[in-house]
Amino acid sequence: xxxxxxxxxxxxxxxxxxxxxxxxxxxxxxxxxxxxxxxxxxxxxxxxxxxxxxxxxxxxxxxxxxxxxxxxxxxxxxxxxxxxxxxxxxxxxxxxxxxxxxxxx
Amino acid sequence: xxxxxxxxxxxxxxxxxxxxxxxxxxxxxxxxxxxxxxxxxxxxxxxxxxxxxxxxxxxxxxxxxxxxxxxxxxxxxxxxxxxxxxxxxxxxxxxxxxxxxxxxxxxxxxxxxxxxxxxxxxxxxxxxxxxxxxxxxxxxxxxxxxxxxxxxxxxxxxxxxxxxxxxxxxxxxxxxxxxxxxxxx
Numbered sequence: 001x002x003x004x005x006x007x008x009x010x011x012x013x014x015x016x017x018x019x020x021x022x023x024x025x026x027x028x029x030x031x032x033x034x035x036x037x038x039x040x041x042x043x044x045x046x047x048x049x050x051x052x053x054x055x056x057x058x059x060x061x062x063x064x065x066x067x068x069x070x071x072x073x074x075x076x077x078x079x080x081x082x083x084x085x086x087x088x089x090x091x092x093x094x095x096x097x098x099x100x101x102x103x104x105x
Numbered sequence: 106x107x108x109x110x111x112x113x114x115x116x117x118x119x120x121x122x123x124x125x126x127x128x129x130x131x132x133x134x135x136x137x138x139x140x141x142x143x144x145x146x147x148x149x150x151x152x153x154x155x156x157x158x159x160x161x162x163x164x165x166x167x168x169x170x171x172x173x174x175x176x177x178x179x180x181x182x183x184x185x186x187x188x189x190x191x192x193x194x195x196x197x198x199x200x201x202x203x204x205x206x207x208x209x210x211x212x213x214x215x216x217x218x219x220x221x222x223x224x225x226x227x228x229x230x231x232x233x234x235x236x237x238x239x240x241x242x243x244x245x246x247x248x249x250x251x252x253x254x255x256x257x258x259x260x261x262x263x264x265x266x267x268x269x270x271x272x273x274x275x276x277x278x279x280x281x282x283x284x285x286x287x288x289x290x
Contacts, residue, residue: 047282047286057274
C-alpha cells in the first residue's frame with residue numbers, strides 16, 4: 001500500500017461509495033423481506049445480497065482486492081474447511097432423507 | 106517476509122479461525138432448522154427496525170474505522186482520533202440497541218431456553234456481541250494509551266490500527282450475514 005496522500009484520498013472516495021452501496025443493499029434486503037416471498041427465493045435473494053455486501057466489505061474495507069497471495073492461500077484453506085464443516089453434517093441429514101424416500105417407496 | 110508484516114498474517118490467521126467458529130454455529134443453525142418440523146419467521150418474533158438500525162450503525166462504524174486508518178496513512182493524527190472515537194461510540198451504540206432488544210425479550214420471560222429458535226438467536230447474537238465488546242476494548246486502547254506509539258513508531262502504530270480494523274470489519278461482516286439469516290428469513 002502506497003503512502004501517497006493523493007492515492008489514499010482516492011481510497012477514501014471509494015470507501016464512501018462502498019458505504020452508500022452497503023446502506024442501499026440493507027434497505028433492499030429489508031424491503032424484500034416485506035414481500036413475503038416463498039422460502040427458497042427468499043433465502044436465495046437474502047443470501048445473495050448478504051454475499052454482495054460481505055464481498056464489498058472484504059474487498060474494499062479489508063483491502064482484500066490488493067492483498068498478497070499468501071492471504072488468499074490462508075482464506076482458500078479456510079473456505080475449504082468451512083465447506084467441509086457444512087457438508088459433513090449435511091451428509092447425515094441426506095441419509096435420513098434417503099431412508100425416508102425408501103420407506104415411502 | 107517481503108511486503109507482509111507478521112501482524113497482518115497473524116490477524117488473518119486469527120480471522121480464519123473465527124470463520125471456523127462462526128461457521129460451526131451457522132452449520133448448526135442450518136441443521137436444526139432443516140430438521141425442525143416448523144420454524145418461526147424471524148421477523149414475527151424479533152424487532153426488525155431495531156436490527157436494521159444496528160446494521161446501519163455497524164456499517165457506519167466500519168467506514169469510520171477504515172477512515173481512521175486512512176487518516177494515519179495521510180499523517181493526520183487529529184482526524185484519526187476523531188474517526189477512531191466515532192468508531193468506538195458507534196460500537197457502544199450497537200451494544201445499547203442490542204441491550205434494549207435483549208431487555209424486551211427478557212421482560213417477556215423469553216430466554217435461550219424458550220425454544221430452539223431463541224437458543225440460536227441468543228447464542229449467535231451473544232457471541233457476536235462479545236466480539237463487538239472485544240472490538241471496543243481494542244479500539245479504545247488504540248484511541249488512548251496505545252496511541253502513544255504514534256510518536257515513536259508511526260509505521261508500526263498504523264500497522265496495529267490496520268490489524269484492529271481487519272478484525273472490526275470482520276465483526277461487521279458476520280453481522281451482515283446474521284441479520285438476514287436470523288431476522289428476515
